[in-house]
Amino acid sequence: MFPLHEPLDDALRKELQEYDDLIAALLARRGVTSKEAADAFLNPSYETHLHNPLLMTDMARAAERLAHGILSGEKIAAWTDYDADGIPAAVLLHDFLEKAGANFEVYIPHRHTEGYGMNEHGVEQLASRGVTLIVTADSGITDLAPVARAKALGIDVIVTDHHLPQETLPDAFAVVNPNARADEPYPFKGLCGAGVAWKLVCATLFVSPELRAKIPEGWEKWLLDMVGIATVADMVPLTGENRVLATYGLLVLRKSPRIGLKKLCEAMRVNQRFISEDDIGFMLAPRINAASRMGDAVDAYKLFVAKEASEAERLAAKLETLNRKRKAEAGTITRAVHSRMKDRAIGKVIALGDPDWRPSLLGIVAGNLADEYNVPVFLWGREGNGGAKGSVRSGVVHALELMQAAQNTFAEFGGHAASGGFTVREDAVFDLEARLEAALASLAPKTEDPLEMRADAVLEPHEATPEFLKRLSRLAPFGQENEKPVFLFRSVPVVRVSRFGKAQEHLKLALLKDESGTTMDAVTFFAKGMLAKTADALAPHARAHLIAHLERDTFTRGAPVRLRLLDLKLV
Numbered sequence: 001m002f003p004l005h006e007p008l009d010d011a012l013r014k015e016l017q018e019y020d021d022l023i024a025a026l027l028a029r030r031g032v033t034s035k036e037a038a039d040a041f042l043n044p045s046y047e048t049h050l051h052n053p054l055l056m057t058d059m060a061r062a063a064e065r066l067a068h069g070i071l072s073g074e075k076i077a078a079w080t081d082y083d084a085d086g087i088p089a090a091v092l093l094h095d096f097l098e099k100a101g102a103n104f105e106v107y108i109p110h111r112h113t114e115g116y117g118m119n120e121h122g123v124e125q126l127a128s129r130g131v132t133l134i135v136t137a138d139s140g141i142t143d144l145a146p147v148a149r150a151k152a153l154g155i156d157v158i159v160t161d162h163h164l165p166q167e168t169l170p171d172a173f174a175v176v177n178p179n180a181r182a183d184e185p186y187p188f189k190g191l192c193g194a195g196v197a198w199k200l201v202c203a204t205l206f207v208s209p210e211l212r213a214k215i216p217e218g219w220e221k222w223l224l225d226m227v228g229i230a231t232v233a234d235m236v237p238l239t240g241e242n243r244v245l246a247t248y249g250l251l252v253l254r255k256s257p258r259i260g261l262k263k264l265c266e267a268m269r270v271n272q273r274f275i276s277e278d279d280i281g282f283m284l285a286p287r288i289n290a291a292s293r294m295g296d297a298v299d300a301y302k303l304f305v306a307k308e309a310s311e312a313e314r315l316a317a318k319l320e321t322l323n324r325k326r327k328a329e330a331g332t333i334t335r336a337v338h339s340r341m342k343d344r345a346i347g348k349v350i351a352l353g354d355p356d357w358r359p360s361l362l363g364i365v366a367g368n369l370a371d372e373y374n375v376p377v378f379l380w381g382r383e384g385n386g387g388a389k390g391s392v393r394s395g396v397v398h399a400l401e402l403m404q405a406a407q408n409t410f411a412e413f414g415g416h417a418a419s420g421g422f423t424v425r426e427d428a429v430f431d432l433e434a435r436l437e438a439a440l441a442s443l444a445p446k447t448e449d450p451l452e453m454r455a456d457a458v459l460e461p462h463e464a465t466p467e468f469l470k471r472l473s474r475l476a477p478f479g480q481e482n483e484k485p486v487f488l489f490r491s492v493p494v495v496r497v498s499r500f501g502k503a504q505e506h507l508k509l510a511l512l513k514d515e516s517g518t519t520m521d522a523v524t525f526f527a528k529g530m531l532a533k534t535a536d537a538l539a540p541h542a543r544a545h546l547i548a549h550l551e552r553d554t555f556t557r558g559a560p561v562r563l564r565l566l567d568l569k570l571v
Helices: 010-015 021-029 035-042 059-071 086-099 120-128 144-152 193-207 209-214 219-233 240-255 259-268 277-294 298-305 309-342 359-373 399-405 432-442 466-475 529-536
Strands: 075-080 103-107 131-137 156-160 174-176 350-353 377-382 388-393 410-415 419-424 487-500 506-512 519-524 543-552 561-570
Touching: 010 021, 021 035, 021 466, 035 466, 059 075, 059 131, 059 156, 059 174, 059 193, 059 209, 075 086, 075 120, 086 103, 086 131, 086 193, 086 219, 086 277, 086 298, 103 120, 120 131, 120 144, 131 193, 144 156, 156 193, 174 193, 193 209, 193 219, 193 240, 219 240, 219 277, 240 277, 259 277, 259 298, 259 309, 277 298, 277 309, 277 359, 298 309, 309 350, 309 359, 350 432, 359 377, 359 388, 359 419, 377 419, 377 432, 388 399, 399 410, 399 419, 399 432, 466 543, 466 561, 506 529, 506 561, 529 561
Parallel strands: 075 103, 075 131, 131 156, 156 174, 350 377, 519 561
Antiparallel strands: 377 388, 388 419, 410 419, 487 506, 487 543, 506 519, 543 561
């Protein structure tokens, strides 16, 4: 049986007494332990709960320099990353600079030929076009040499970023990053790259009365559609300011007049008026990322800044095509790995590569395989420059610690407990798996097993109603550090088990909902591992214990409530 969370103690229950038992418990498990904090969490306010951007180190200096550059007609370049944080940042900087009447261009490096971050060749290109000010977004904090090159060419650089720095900060005109300094006074560290860039826009309008006079008060709120996309897509914690930015970002997304967004929603068959954080995470973000993974990120950027419906429709269709191509190519890699695994024993680490595999797709594939085989999975391919670059996913071993233990194996690597990226040294490519097996053996054994997933409450199928789901929506938007509530369904009769999808890769259970014979669906996508094996072993009308999230099935008439299945056990 799946375990439940411990109930609230009496003191905490009294503090949160104006909320029912479930909401109070969910708040407490998210670190919300006072009446004031609960009110802020459940009622995020644009006016009350956003911090003054000028509190951030170097923000005033950056804002004044940007305002001067705009008003004096300098050639400005916005340099951003190519992912679903960097592209929205590029769009919001484009919109602001265009609205302000700036002389500017947007520079998005090509993922496969230039790689992440600033590069000296790109800086030199911008200098040749007369650029004298570069503003970065979602990049720049570790780009010491390109920033130094810009300075040598007479270009001021304003770095806005959220990633961790190296030991030395770049020698930029200003470095705006809540995570750049140990003594940073800004009270919230969790902003995404687009969030920091938006803060710069707000600060620039604040320090420049002349620009504020040109741009209506409150206009900058319309940029929150892009901040909302980036905040959800980049999987930063949906707490503090990010909760405000995601909440208002979704509100703006639902009303946004962007023709590119409208056309993309039409292509995805997503109703823009009801767009949710799930739609961002599972629909919008993959298509934005597909542009750089399978082609050029500029296509995603151009879609969101498009003015003409025909151009927007063309680009939306292109992103749809690229996303289908991404799925197909990832499927080809997955099948290739499965084919290789048939002829070998599965050890404690899987490490495979192929020069023809596209590195930008390998994180997705490695994640699915790690779930299936329950071991760390390292996959590598070849970049345009020939390096063996790849991704690791692991749910059972700390990925970063494992890479650190594999001495003299990686030219570069980084990441955290569950995932990471790496470049393999050429002399380690052919015995990579053996090196990782040895590194794993050298790690100190864990003294305890990972905790089982805990449920927030026990629920009966007939209690999973639209009204109950509406109660839970008070805690939305859900995401990192504000996960969807998990419910335990005990001994539920399973009427039917079926598969769906082109490759029958998805799983659906029909559950008996009440004594009248009504059923409700429980689904999981890309079913694999023990969950899939248990489902396949269910006899007709067997009973099972399930843990699941609740959600609306927006593809079925009436959008009934269904379960998003997380795990199940036979009774």
